[in-house]
Amino acid sequence: MPEAPAKPPEVSQPAVIYFAKSGKEINCDGQQFILDIAEREGVNIPSSCRSGTCGTCKQxxxxxxxxxxxxxxxxxxxxxxxxxxxxxxxxxVGRVAIDA
Ligand code: FES
Known part of the structure; x- marks a missing residue:
């Protein structure tokens, strides 16, 4: 009997982001940043430093x-x-809703 394949060390968790103002619900794997997903989906969130220090991307x-x-x-x-x-x-983490 063949052995079950080893699980990858990092199992990504499925996640869903609902952008309330834009009315878009996006399935993702929980590994990407919310800002990156918003930009990819055409949801407008202003940004600047992209490292958590300026506060421009607050939502x-x-x-x-x-x-x-x-x-x-x-x-x-x-x-x-x-x-x-x-x-x-x-x-x-799991399902989130953002006011954007
Ligand atoms: S863009 Fe997020 S804190 Fe600066």
């Missing part, structure tokens, strides 16, 4: 959870309380 997370790659330095406590995220360094 409101309406639903779900994101995972950051690096420190979201441009997020103040008040931003977090309002549910803002930095789309340039965040990945969707």
């Amino acid at each position: 409101k997370l309406l639903e779900g959870e994101v995972k950051y790659e690096g420190e979201p330095e441009a997020l103040e406590d008040s931003d977090r309380e309002q549910g803002l995220i930095l789309t340039c360094i965040s990945h969707p």
